[in-house]
Each structure stands twice: as C-alpha cells, then as structure tokens.
Amino acid sequence: MKIRRLSAAVAVAASGALLFSACTSPAGNDDPAEGESTATSAAADGPCKADLGDITTADGEVKVSVEDEFLGYNTNTPETYSTYNSAVTDRIFGGFYYFGADGSICADEDYGTYEAISEDPLQVQYTLNDEAAWSDGTPITYADYLLDWAAQAITEDGKVTDDGSETPLFNHISGLTLGDYVPEGPQADAPDAKSFTYDYERVYADWKIQIGSAFPAHVVAEEAGVSTEELVTAIQDLDMDVLKKAAKFWNEGWLSQPGEVPDPAIAPVSGPYDFKADGWEAGQYITLEANDKYWGTPAATKELTFRFVAADAQIQALANGDLDVIQPNGPTVDTVTQLEQLGDAVTVDTNQNLTWEHLDFNFNSGIFSDSLEAREAFALCVPRQKIVDDLIKPIAPEAVMMNAREVFPFQENYEATVSESYDGRYDEVDLEAAKEKFAAAGLKEGEKVRIGYAAPNPRRAAEVEAIKSSCDQVGFEIVDSAAPDFFDKDLPNGDYEVALFAWAGSGQIASGENIYSSTGQQNYGGYSDKTVDEAWKTLASTTDEAVHAEQTVIIEKQLWDTLFGIPLFAHPGVIASSSSLENVRNTAAQSGVLWNSEQWARAS
Amino acid sequence: MSDIRNSTPGGEDYEPQISVASTDAVGLAAGGSAAPLPGEDKSYSQGQLVARRFFRHRAALSSMIVLGIIIVVAFTSIGIGPIPGWWPNNYTLQYDKIGDGAPTWQYPFGQDTGGKDYFALVMRGTQFSLIIAFAVGIISTVVGTLIGALAGFYRGWVESVLMRLTDVFIVIPLLVVAAVLGKTASGWGIWGLALVLGLVTWTSLARLVRGEVLSLRERDFVLAAQAVGTSPWRIISKHVLPNAVGVIIVSATLSISSAILLETSLSFLGFGVQAPDTSLGTLINDYQAAFATRPWLFWWPGLMILAIALCVNFIGDGLRDAFDPRQNRTKD
C-alpha cells in the first residue's frame, strides 16, 4: 500500500488536505494526516540543509531502502502519487521550497526565490535561477510553470475552473484547486521569462508551499506537435486542440512499465540526480546518478540506489552492507535495541516526527458528549506519562508527553504556546480527582467506554491496556473496540466513546480548521465551539505570522478547557546508517531520511 | 521399469537387520524381538486392542501427558469465561514494570512492553490456539476424509463433482477466502473463526484420502467384502479407512500445527483474534523483532507452539501404530 505524501501538490488543497496514510505497519500509520502549523525560524544550525561549502561528486554508491516500487516520472497523478515515488522524484526535480528537519519551510535558492509582493490582495513573485535548466539544456522558464498551473486549472470542457468542482482536463492529484485560487494563472512578459507572478483571488495562509517544482513544458509541447511558445499561447487562449494533446501526454506519456527507465528525451530532470541508463530492475532497485548538467550544488555521491525492501528485512541488510541507510517504517522498542547491538558500524538517530497520537471524544453521542466532567474524569485517569515512558521513550529517548495539537514539542514555538494554553492539570494521573469528577458527572460504576482504533496495532492495543489498568479503578469500564475497518464504519457511525488515532502534519498552517471547527470535514466527533471557530477564521484569512501564533494559543487553550480530546505523543522515528556515511540527517517531515540525500558522502 | 526380476541379493549397504517393522504379522507370531503382548491369547475388542497398543507407545504416552498438562494449566491458570483461575495476575491488565520486563519470580515469563504479565498472556494465547488448532484439525479431517473417501469409493459422477469442488478450493488462495470470510467471521468469535478455517483447509486431505481409497478399493479384501454384499458404508468405515489411517493422521497432525500458523497470518492481517485477546501466533508475530532483544517475548509462545505440535505429532504416531493391525513395534 502506498503512503500518500503531502507536499506542495496536495498542500494546494485549500484549507487542509487530509490524507489517510494507509500503511498496515503494526506500529500504525493508518492515520489521517493533517496540515499542521510549523515553526518558521531556524535554530542555531537551522532546520534547513547545512551549507557544506564546495562539493564535488565523488565516485561511489549509496544504497537506501524504500518500501515500494518506483512508479514513474510523473508523480502527480492520483495513480503514482505516493511517499515512495516522491522519494525518487524529489531527487530529480528542483523546487522553490522544501521542508526542513523540524518541518519548517526552507527555500531552495539554487533553484529560485519567491516573495509576497503584496499581502492583501495576495500577490507572490517567483524568480528562477538564471542558470536553472533541464538536463537536456532547455532553460527552466515561465512556460513550465504556466503548464503546471494549466494542469491544475483547466477543465475538461476547456475553461478555467470556477470553483474547482468540474471535471479536470489533466489527471492531477490536486484537481483544480490552484486554478480556483489563481484563476488568471501566473503572469510574465514572455514564455521564456525567468520571473513570474501569481495573483491570488483571496488570501491564502499557506501560500509559501503552493508552488514547488514543475514538469518540462518543452517536452509536452513537442509531444503535442507545437513549439513551446505555441503551447504557452494555447494555454492562455484555452486552445483545446493543442491542450487535449498536451493533456493526453501529461496523463499517460510519463508513466513507466516497471524496469523501463524513462527515455531521457521525454524525461529531462531539474535536480541534482538523473536516471541511470539500465538502472532499474523491476521489484528490486532503481539507481540514480548525479546529474552532471546540474547548475547548483552537485550531489556528493555519484550513485544513489533505492532498494525496495520491507521494514522487517532492513536491519539485517544494513548489518550485512546490503543497505547503507534505512528508515524502518513503524519502529518498535526492539528496532532500536537491535540497531544498537550492531555497534560502531552503524549510526542510529531517533527523533519525533510530525505525526501525533491522540484520544478524541465522541461529542455526537455517548457519555462524554454532553458532560465536561465525564471528559475530565477520563482525562485525569489516562496515564499519559506511563504510555510515553513504556512505549515511546525506549524508541526515542527525547520523547515527551505532548501538550499541544498545533505545535510539536521539537518546534521552537512549542514552549511559548503550551505555557499560555495549558497548566499541566492532566500531566499526572489523579485517581481521587477523577473519581470526584466521575461522581459529579453522575456516572455509575462500570460505565462502558469503547476506545476505537484501526486494528491490528500492537502499540495502540498497549495504550488501551494502560488506560484500562488505570481508568477501570475510577469506575469506567474500558473496552478495546479495535476493528480493521474502524475508519470506514465505527468512526463515521459514531460507534465509539473515544477514538485513538494520529494525525500526520503536512506543514500547512490552517488545516486544523477542518478538524476543530464546527463544520470541519475531519471533525468526526462533532465538536462545536464558537471561540475556536472564530479563531480559525481569523487565522486562515491572514498571512501574518504574529496573528497565526496568537490565534493558535487561543485555540489550544479552548481545546484544553473544553477537552476536545487528549494529545498523547508525537510518533517516534528511527533512521540508521552505515558509519562510513557522512551527513545523513533525520527529519520530522514526511519526506523522510532522503530529504538531504544529495549531501550524503562516504567518509574519506 | 524392467519386468525382469533382478535377482541379485542386496549390496552391503542394505543389511536385512534394518527390517524393523516387518518381523511378524498381524499379531499371530510373537517371535522376533518384540516382547509378546501379555495375554495375547485372550480376546480383546478392537477398541481395547487399539488402546493397549497405544499405551505401550512410550513417546505417544509421554506426549499425551505433556499435552494434558499444557491443556490443564492453560485453562485452569487464568480461568476461562466467568470461572476464575489460580494465577493471581490478569492477562488484560498492565502492572508496574520491573526493569525491562525480563522474567522474575513475580512474572516468571516476564512482562511485555506495556507491563502485562506474560505468563497470563501466553496462557490465554495457548487456550485460543488450542481451541483453534483442534477445532480446525477435527473439522478439516472429518470433511476431508469424508469427501475423499466418497469420491474414491463411488467414483463416477460423485467423484467428478467432489474432486472438481476440491480443485476449485485448491486453486483459490487460502488467504483470499480467509480474508473475505474472516471479515464476517471475526464477529462470530473464536468458534466462528475455527469453523471458517476448518472449512477451507480440508482439500489436501481429501485428495490424499481419495488416492488411498482408489488403490485400496481394488484390493482383494475390499473386492471380497463387496462380493459378499457388504454395504458400501461399512466397507468404507471398516475396511477402507482403517487402511488409510496413516495419511489421515499425518495430515491431521500437520493441519493442527498449520492451523495455529494460519490463524497467525489472519491475525496479522487484522481478521482473526482481536485485542485484547490473543493467540500464540499473534504473540510471536507481534514480538518477532524482540527475538534478539527481549527473547522471552518470543520464546515462550514459540516453545508452546512447538510443544503442542510435537505432542500432537507423537500422539498421532502412536495412534497410527495402534490402529494399524499389522504394525508391531520392535523398539521403543
């Protein structure tokens, strides 16, 4: 199964693209993803890629694990869009921004720069590096970005989208949302201009991650039988004869049969790596080699091989030198111990990432729906610290109990946000206080509480057991009601009192509106609070970061006071690499360990 | 093959002394190395004979005892249903963790990641695995034997229909059937699960039994029975099946151990046993990565599965010998 990844393409999705990453790993990534606000400024050495000075490409090969087959050059169709595919394509396409190690937004100035030249109405100007060019020598220009916009704006019947709901001409994962926000499309003087401007129809808080990489317009033009200039004109004039041909190629021409490396003539690259001829063996591996036409900082190691390996097999493969870098999906307590047993040959790095686990109450029905005291009684008996100590700390020693929803413990603004919104009242189990609240809520001994989650998931089963061991003493009777189809059936039907799952952050600021506002599509429990609704409205309609921070505190405080739910912890992540490799760096973002792979180098 | 008998005596590699099981027939002769059964001249019923032979099989007898102990301990220690057991700890509750959960006097099998008593957990898993293993073993053996025997004995359209049905089940991967049915059956609890697993695992036995019956029904004693007008049912049950008991028992013992594993893969897929209940296979699966780091989490359920499988096999061996009238053991 593929884990769908949130990147620019999907982040476009208005006020919060929610994606369930549907991997069946036991540690549980069966979780909805949520756009998540992130810190923006950098720490001492910064969350962005380090500046390593002059780099020349050294001969050699680095082998890294990905868990599924490469699908194709065009990673933006619904069929090919997955974390595993992006792991490869992110190496071959440059872009205006990437997510740093703590999930913050970093600009890639080798590629180009961008800035908002007007806040309201929002107007953003992008400028590509003058040297930026495809590996076949054609410069990267406005034409490429106009095509990128066209693929997300033009409908099947040859119009620019009105509200994003029409049938699109291009088979793009993001549908027509870009066209919805920027109906005029990017504006520039000439098809080969290096600078262009997007005029937003309405203010959009997440404009920074709206525009990333693009596909080569000159290839599409050629395949459609026109020149690049003619393609630009065709898009501007909505000439469907040309656009239909262009869309056909865009939809189908860049898909690959496993094992067949895309033809360099139709698949030029704009990043530090390029496909290696004959470097793809179906079901086994795909090898990239350094792009010698790349104008920016070159890749440190010549060849990068992605081997398609399931998580179970990765540790021993690392020990045997079959892999150099691994990131096992769903690490357990034993993963880390096993890696540590390998000794000095292997460097292990653990962290917490942008996915966080939480208990959410059902406000539509059941004992918690209309009784704050009942919710408080439950919150007071949940052994959050024990859960973190037993289940998470053995994996990531730096793990802490998470006391917020919109900021993560490893982010810079976490302390400030938490200290203003939460007084620590649920940090420790207080059975006496819980019993008082239990009585005050008018509950009777043996009150059934169904905790639902997607099975199988041993870690969540252990969390429920921990809660049962504690809360049964208060008078609740905790029932583990895990089901494989929890998200299909029990959650929408409301057959639960408490839902246990995790949201995966995407780097978006305003996506929480969907979860916590009364009308939010992801507000499964039916929570409704006026203060929260208003704060989200204010937050989403501005690009001012000070307002974002201020509103976040209001939201967090209200969510604690009314007990929307109980945040537990940020998921732990583990990477390990052969000690002979330098610059392998962990990241909290979903792009995973590969995010700075062009910097990996063998120690000399 | 050549029809000309090559009358050379065997090479040196094959000395006659290895003709272990062949020294005497049916129990007529008491000669050879086998100690004569005491009171061989008395007459016993078939059942008594089988029981006597079985209890003389040392490996089978000790396996029976070990399995008995496992069953008794598994069901009494933590109790079953509303009946409480003698073990103080509950398998659903987490206790304060001692160290990293390694075995201690208080928790002889250790504790799991969250601090649950692993002995209680393993006992619960053993209960479930035993129920599933035996239910599946029995269902699949009965169904498989019945279908195989009917097909092999009647031949003609009965055989065609039954064997094509078997083929249909054989060519459909078990996992698909189990996944689809398992979704429905996971709501029925453990007995439903066992029923579903039993109903999809009889195919190899059906083919085996049919093969045996095909060759047995042409034997003289069956032909003779038919000639004197014995009813087909009686021929199958009294003459044919006892002679096919060897493969049936091996198949049953293997299907009991494989049922444990099949349930494991189903639990892994999310159908099967649901938390907080558990089975031995689920425990092993959950803690496969603990193999090198917290070995007790892996070895206890592993040893239980192995013990059950071995016991069942040796009991099967003993039963086979006991049912086979010609078999007479010369060694222990």
Next chain:
Amino acid sequence: MLKFILRRIGASALVLLGASLLMFFLTINSGDPLKDLRESNDPNREQLMAQRSELLRLDDSPWERYWDWLSGVGGCFTGNCDLGVTINGVDVLGLTQQAAVSTLRLITVATVLAIIVGIALGILTAIRQYSGFDYSITFSAFLFFSLPVFWAATLLKEFAAIQYNNWIADGHYAPWTIVIVAVVAGFLLQAVLGGTRKRRMLTAAAVFAFVTVILFVFNALDWWRNPMFGIGGVLVVSAAAGVLVTALVAGLRNRRALYAALTTVVVGVVAYLAFAPLLVNSPSWGLLAGLFVLAVLVSVGIGAAWGGYARKQSMLVTGITGVITSLMVFADLLIAHWASFLGVKSRPISTIGSQTPNFTGGFWEQVLDMATQILLPTILLTLVSVATHSRYTRSSMLETLNQDYVRTARSKGLSEREVIVKHAFRNALIPITTIVAFDFAALIGGAVITEQVFGWKGMGALFQDGLNAVDPAPVMAFFLVTGVAAVLMNLLADIAYAALDPRIRR
C-alpha cells in the same frame, strides 16, 4: 490413457473457470477500493473517487467486469493478452511476467531440493523408525514447520549471511571449530548409516578423521577464498556418484550397469576437457543448456549400448550419472571463479534482493551472484517443504513396509534394496505424488512471506498489494499463474497415479 488425459484437461479448464469467477467476486468484495479516498477530505475528493471508479470500473456490474477480464485473458490465446491495469495504472501483464519469472526461479529450485531431500529423509526415518535419527528428524521437521518463516529467516541471515561474510573475509577455521564440525559430522553420519554399535563407532571415527584432515588441508591451502575442485575432483565425485546410483537402482552385482555408469563419468570428464576453453571464454546460458542436453543424450546412449538384458535399467543409471557429472562440471566452473567473484563482491551472501544492484562481472561471476542471492530464500523454502514431504513419505513408507507383498518379497529372499526401492517405495509414492503436486502450487502462494523478508518482489507482492488495495487485476493475474500451476500439477499427479497404479486408469 490419452482419453483419460484429455478428459482431465477438459475438467481442469472448467475448474479454472469456476474458480476464477469465485475468486473475482471474493476479491472485489474483500474491501472498499475507495477506502483511502473516503477518509480524505481533499477538496477534489469527489474527482479522485470518480477517477478511481472509472479506472477500476466500479460503476459497472461485477458480471461485466468479470466478463471484461475474461475476454482479456481469452485474448492470450490469440496473441493479445490484456490483464488490465493496477490501481497505480501499471499494465498487469508486464508485471505478471516479471513477477512470475522471479518467483518461479525461486521456487523451482526449492521444490526440486525439497522433494529429493524430503523423500530421502522420509525413507530413512521410516526404515529407522524410532531411532535417535528418526526422533531428531521428526523434531526438526516440526520445528521448521511450526515456527514462523521470519524466525528461520532471521537466523539464516545472521549465520549464513552476516557471520559467513565476516568469516570469509579471512576464510580460516579455528582449530576448535574444526574439531566441533568433525564431531558433529561423525555423529550425524553414524546415526544415518546405523548398524551395530561397533560399526557405528567405526563410522563416526572415520568421518571424524576425514573431516578433520580435510578442513586442516583447506585451511593450509586458503581453500575457502581460493577454492579449486579440478578435473580430478569432478572425476572422483562423479565416479562415486555413479557407483552409488548403480547400487541403488540396479545393484552392484549388475556389472554392466556399473561399467556403463563409470564409462559415462569418463566420457563426461573427457568432454569437459574438450569444451573447457569454450566454457571459460565465451559462456552463455544457451551453450550450457545445449551441452547439458547433449550430455544427457550421450549418457543414455552409453547406457543403451552397455545395457544387455536390463537395458532400461542401465539407461536410467547412466542418465542419472550423466546429470550428476554435468552438475559436477558446472560446480567446478563456479568454484574456479569464486576467487574472482570475491574480488568483485567482498560480502558474497546478501540478505535481500534477487541480484546485486549494478553488478559488474563476467558470466560466471554473474551466475555466482545469482546463486548467492537465491541461496538463503531457497534454503528457507526447502526447509518448510522438507518438513511436510518427509512426514508424508515416512508415514506412507511405514504403511507399505507392512503390506503383505513387501513381506512376500522379503521372504522370497529379495535384497533389502529391492524390497525398499521396488516394492515399498513405488507404492508409497502414490500419496507422496499428491502432496508434492499440492505443495508446488501452495509454494507459489506461500512464498509471499519469504519474498517479503528477502526483498524479492514476485507473485506474492502482486497478490498482497492487489488484495490490500481491493484491486482485482493483479490478484486475478496471481490467480491465473497459481491456478494454472495448481491445476497442471494436479493433472500430473493424476497421470502419475494412473501410471503408478494401472488399476486406477479407467
């Protein structure tokens, strides 16, 4: 016989058709293919759902979808196969070809090995019923059968890959290792060969001495890193095999068969000398296959020429000897290239993958690379199947060893070899045939976990990914391959029944 086969083929086609229908409906009802999208709240969620519905044709009736799939498959008979596309838009036909090649490569070797080893162990445990040897094989069989594949895989990777690779960097045994290996070898062999106490002691002592000396010599020669086998090795081992095959099949008293076998070995070695330059300088799979066929034909010819009154028997003996000699030649060539292979790949045994990425090396190095990559999964698959095969063979042998005709044969004064090979074993084969046929098809499906732990993407991955995504095209492609294999193997089993027991044929 022909009529029997034709009738069975017709029935098999019907079975496949019925099963495919059932399978198709089971698959599309095994879950919700739009699950991940239903849980999403992309603004363009409806579009994405519509797009996937169109791709998977969810709006059409299941019968139409099945019919479509069936006509796509029907196209295979006219040369334009269409097995549909996956949920990722990849053409399933190409995927299936790649996966089938990969998986068949993996399981063919395992099946053959498992049959040989399993049946041999089954016979040995049956004729040594209730010996220590019998008990230990029983114990191991159930150990491998009842513990999960991943566990055996972990151990294999640790010891046969990681530790071996560490060791081969130096390639020398410590003296105490040699002693332990020799003791274990001696103990095992005496248990297998059996006999009186005195004879057992002698066997153990001889094996111990032999192994000790050999290992010390290997150490001195740095053999494990620079191994050689040579013409002499080929000659000696093949000749020994020839004698053993003769003893088993025809009996050593049949001098003609013995001489035929030895002639085959000599001819094989001479041919090796003649073809050696070609094999070393311009090897290819075509050449190897051609030479192998030639070798078998020549060997059978030698048997026929020597044959005399038991010509068929001699031909069987020389045929088997020829195959063994060819394998020895092949092994010699591989061994000769081991040192240069270590030069290209310093850690020879990998834990994952069916080939080393971007491997560079000559033909023989590439063969070695494939062999070292396939080694661990093959051992694993073999172990599991050996467990079942040996149990069934043992029980079946015990059954037949007690039959009247076996006793008759013995009382007639036939040699034990003849009693076992001709009378007992031949009849014991009936249930064994069933289980082998059954197992082959099950192995393809059962390779799912093995493939996963060893990083091979084959039929197992096709099936699992398809089922998880409720995507019928890859699941049905998997079914086509396993289903046809299962039906074929069962057909073969039926034919084998008929051949083994003529009374069945009607």
